[in-house]
Amino acid sequence: MNPKPAAMTETELQSAFRSWKDEPLxxxxxxxxxxxxxxxxxxxxxxxxGRGAPPRRLRRVFAGGFGLLAAAAAVWVGFWFDARPVNxxxxxxxxxxxxxDGVMLPVATGTRTTPLPHGVTLKALPGSTLSVEHESGAQLxxxxxxxxxxxxxxxxxxxTGEVSFQVPKLGRRSFKVRTVAADVVVHGTQFVVKVDAKxxxxxxxxxxxxAVQPRHGGEPRMxxxxxxxxxxxxxxxxxxxxxxxxSPPPGNPSPQQxxxxxxxxxxxxxxxxxxxxxxxxxxxxxxxxxxxxxxxQTQLFSRAMQAKxxxxxxxxxxxxxxxxxxxxxxxxxxxxxxESFRLRARLKASSGARQPTERDQSAP
Amino acid sequence: MRQLRIVRAGQSADALAxxxxxxxxxxxxxxxxxxxxxxxxxxxxxxxRGDHRASSAIYERLNAPIERAILRVFxxxxxxxxxxxxxxxxxxxxxxxxxxxxxxxxxxxxxxxxAANHALNALTARRAQRRLLSPEIPRxxxxxxxxxxxxxxxxxxxxxxxxxxxxxxxxxxxxxxEVMGHDLSEIANxxxxxxxxxxxxxxxxxxxxxxxxxxPAGQRS
Numbered sequence: 068m069n070p071k072p073a074a075m076t077e078t079e080l081q082s083a084f085r086s087w088k089d090e091p092l093x094x095x096x097x098x099x100x101x102x103x104x105x106x107x108x109x110x111x112x113x114x115x116x117g118r119g120a121p122p123r124r125l126r127r128v129f130a131g132g133f134g135l136l137a138a139a140a141a142v143w144v145g146f147w148f149d150a151r152p153v154n155x156x157x158x159x160x161x162x163x164x165x166x167x168d169g170v171m172l173p174v175a176t177g178t179r180t181t182p183l184p185h186g187v188t189l190k191a192l193p194g195s196t197l198s199v200e201h202e203s204g205a206q207l208x209x210x211x212x213x214x215x216x217x218x219x220x221x222x223x224x225x226x227t228g229e230v231s232f233q234v235p236k237l238g239r240r241s242f243k244v245r246t247v248a249a250d251v252v253v254h255g256t257q258f259v260v261k262v263d264a265k266x267x268x269x270x271x272x273x274x275x276x277x278a279v280q281p282r283h284g285g286e287p288r289m290x291x292x293x294x295x296x297x298x299x300x301x302x303x304x305x306x307x308x309x310x311x312x313x314s315p316p317p318g319n320p321s322p323q324q325x326x327x328x329x330x331x332x333x334x335x336x337x338x339x340x341x342x343x344x345x346x347x348x349x350x351x352x353x354x355x356x357x358x359x360x361x362x363x364q365t366q367l368f369s370r371a372m373q374a375k376x377x378x379x380x381x382x383x384x385x386x387x388x389x390x391x392x393x394x395x396x397x398x399x400x401x402x403x404x405x406e407s408f409r410l411r412a413r414l415k416a417s418s419g420a421r422q423p424t425e426r427d428q429s430a431p
Numbered sequence: 432m433r434q435l436r437i438v439r440a441g442q443s444a445d446a447l448a449x450x451x452x453x454x455x456x457x458x459x460x461x462x463x464x465x466x467x468x469x470x471x472x473x474x475x476x477x478x479x480r481g482d483h484r485a486s487s488a489i490y491e492r493l494n495a496p497i498e499r500a501i502l503r504v505f506x507x508x509x510x511x512x513x514x515x516x517x518x519x520x521x522x523x524x525x526x527x528x529x530x531x532x533x534x535x536x537x538x539x540x541x542x543x544x545x546a547a548n549h550a551l552n553a554l555t556a557r558r559a560q561r562r563l564l565s566p567e568i569p570r571x572x573x574x575x576x577x578x579x580x581x582x583x584x585x586x587x588x589x590x591x592x593x594x595x596x597x598x599x600x601x602x603x604x605x606x607x608x609e610v611m612g613h614d615l616s617e618i619a620n621x622x623x624x625x626x627x628x629x630x631x632x633x634x635x636x637x638x639x640x641x642x643x644x645x646x647p648a649g650q651r652s
Contacts, residue, residue, distance in 0.1 A: 116483055
């Protein structure tokens with residue numbers, strides 16, 4: 068049986084302390100500079116320092132003795148500050164970088180939610196996709212090589228790449244997306260903003276309504292579901308103001324042209340002549356058919372994605388194949404080919420026998 | 432934002448801390464030499480300004496002493512070792528931001544003290560949880576050298592566990608003096624009390640610890 072621990076004398080206690088003090092510690096890993104090896108700990112430190120001093124305790128702040136009313140007001144304000152939502156990186160596939168004032172902050176890979184303070188730029192590394200919950204409640208999804216800066220509680224800036232936004236109904240508040248070429252203001256919608264050095268800025272709307280204000284002049288445009296607004300950064304940088312909708316630039320489809328043709332032409336040419344090219348403008352909305360070329364593309368793609376989420380991979384592949392067949396040069400066709408590739412890989416993994424048929428169907 | 436100026440620290444308390452194992456030279460300190468060139472005062476000022484460039488320097492300077500202090504308390508690398516370190520770092524930065532560090536001792540030694548305090552708190556909570564969920568079963572006795580080694584380890588565990596159950600000020604004073612090797616004046620600076628108060632805590636702490644160790648009701652570990 069196990070005896071009870073014996074009584075300990077002063078000398079024995081001293082001896083135990085000495086043994087404890089001299090006990091070898093487990094070896095410590097070398098401290099690598101955070102710039103070389105970012106860690107969760109380094110990121111936590113950087114963010115805590117960036118947040119500044121935490122609010123002092125009430126008993127210290129009100130040590131001089133304010134009234135109950137002031138205390139109650141402060142409690143309310145304290146709760147409000149503590150309850151303020153923050154931007155958070157909710158999910159990630161692959162790596163990312165955080166930048167602030169031209170300095171890269173230490174980041175770490177992992178599944179823990181990472182707070183993203185104002186002024187920080189989040190950059191998705193090649194092959195990485197990121198999902199962010201904005202403090203306004205909006206859901207932001209970054210594709211590989213995208214960069215997004217968190218300006219304030221109601222605005223973000225897409226610096227490069229493609230970011231999709233799912234903004235809940237905000238009531239009187241609004242949510243603003245800035246790019247080098249335009250500001251996009253929304254009150255609750257689903258849309259995608261794409262910023263590319265070659266293709267300029269594109270705004271595609273899936274649901275709701277967004278207002279696009281060109282940065283280099285021009286009238287604000289309303290973009291409706293199924294429509295796409297795009298501009299050319301070269302023209303945006305050189306031309307101080309974009310033409311109005313009534314005087315479309317040469318080579319670009321006129322808003323009065325049939326939408327089917329204009330959408331296709333715009334997609335085929337890719338850049339047009341470098342002017343803001345709303346498809347179609349607010350004043351043309353009544354004239355546009357219910358489903359334009361872009362609308363059809365969007366519908367096909369959306370249905371394909373819905374089918375994919377529902378597990379109907381065959382149907383999703385068929386819809387994507389139809390999209391690439393009917394609109395081979397459309398921007399969404401590229402996405403459709405990528406999705407088809409992924410779906411075929413999934414199908415191949417689940418049942419190899421089905422793959423030849425799928426490939427035949429979805430080949431553009 | 433202002434660029435951080437690099438100066439030589441030359442803190443005398445660092446040498447004392449090094450002898451106590453708080454920040455002794457080792458392979459883990461190699462990159463630390465680089466960041467040690469930033470003075471404590473400048474580093475603290477950068478942290479208080481919210482200069483995120485200070486995060487790298489503070490991490491490189493304090494990681495080793497904080498980790499050592501936690502390892503010294505727990506005597507092994509616990510499963511939540513990284514969480515303990517992160518929590519200790521958060522405590523350190525929070526205290527710096529609230530301007531409660533008066534700079535009377537070196538930043539390393541002070542951070543190690545905070546980490547030791549945090550580790551003792553964690554140990555107390557862990558022991559309370561363990562007692563609640565699964566009472567500890569005494570180890571079977573062996574023979575020869577193995578038995579002696581186990582006995583020595585058990586003695587340290589007994590002392591440590593009773594320390595964790597004691598009033599924190601007294602326990603931390605005894606720990607800093609007996610295990611970390613600080614003298615009374617350093618402990619007074621680290622804990623922000625007078626030397627006389629530190630000495631009183633040490634004497635009372637040792638007396639209480641012996642009582643606990645020799646009290647049959649206290650022999651729970």
